[in-house]
Amino acid sequence: MRILQIIALSCLAVLGGPALASSLVEPSLHVIAGGPDRPRIALTFDACEGRTDQRILGALVDNRIPATIFATARWLSRNSAAVAILQAHPDLFQVENHGARHIPAVDRPMSVYGLAAAGSPAAVLAEAQGGADAIKAAGFATPKWFRGATAKYTTTSLAEIRSLDLGVAGYSVNGDGGAQLSAGASEKRLLSARDGDVVLAHINQPGRTAGAGVVRGILALKARGVQFVHLDDGGPGPAATAKP
Numbered sequence: 356m357r358i359l360q361i362i363a364l365s366c367l368a369v370l371g372g373p374a375l376a377s378s379l380v381e382p383s384l385h386v387i388a389g390g391p392d393r394p395r396i397a398l399t400f401d402a403c404e405g406r407t408d409q410r411i412l413g414a415l416v417d418n419r420i421p422a423t424i425f426a427t428a429r430w431l432s433r434n435s436a437a438v439a440i441l442q443a444h445p446d447l448f449q450v451e452n453h454g455a456r457h458i459p460a461v462d463r464p465m466s467v468y469g470l471a472a473a474g475s476p477a478a479v480l481a482e483a484q485g486g487a488d489a490i491k492a493a494g495f496a497t498p499k500w501f502r503g504a505t506a507k508y509t510t511t512s513l514a515e516i517r518s519l520d521l522g523v524a525g526y527s528v529n530g531d532g533g534a535q536l537s538a539g540a541s542e543k544r545l546l547s548a549r550d551g552d553v554v555l556a557h558i559n560q561p562g563r564t565a566g567a568g569v570v571r572g573i574l575a576l577k578a579r580g581v582q583f584v585h586l587d588d589g590g591p592g593p594a595a596t597a598k599p
């Protein structure tokens with residue numbers, strides 16, 4: 356085991372309205388630190404729906420920077436050129452599961468950031484299994500990690516996802532605020548990443564300025580000597596995921 360994943364859960368307010376007297380959880384994730392001489396950071400990019408940010412994909416390929424892409428079945432079906440680039444660089448890109456239809460993996464009827472949640476345990480399982488099936492059908496390795504749309508869950512939906520032998524991939528640095536941040540703010544977020552951090556950004560929003568800042572931040576981290584790693588670079592995958 357070269358990387359240890361540490362999950363800490365923080366409770367978040369329910370976003371679905373006053374009738375839902377419960378809370379959602381948002382796991383955080385770190386990789387093992389590499390030390391001051393060779394800090395380690397894992398870059399993760401959600402490919403929710405939409406298109407491909409070639410600024411980011413091109414920078415990763417050109418600079419030989421490894422990253423983990425969390426893709427939905429929808430994104431895979433609509434971005435065949437990007438999929439071919441990912442497949443051409445298996446040493447750089449680990450493709451993991453962002454669900455079938457980009458539905459929050461929350462097993463109660465509610466709205467999360469304006470997205471209707473899966474709403475039941477069966478629908479959570481369908482979202483996670485559907486994403487895994489699409490990744491395998493596209494020719495990638497069987498995914499070991501799942502990150503649901505919005506990255507929020509219930510404690511019971513976390514267990515449902517793990518019952519499929521999928522680890523739940525949190526993060527520790529929100530790199531682009533859902534691709535809503537400016538280029539400058541995104542660059543700053545990237546530069547705030549420290550040894551052991553897992554950075555989340557988006558690779559499906561080519562029309563937004565955030566992506567330009569994400570690229571600048573990545574290149575600046577590289578210039579600092581950061582070692583970019585996959586989530587389970589030789590590690591144990593879901594088995595290392597702590598239970599809430």
Ligand SMILES: [Zn+2]
Pocket residue numbers: 401402403404453457503504505
């Ligand atoms: Zn997403």
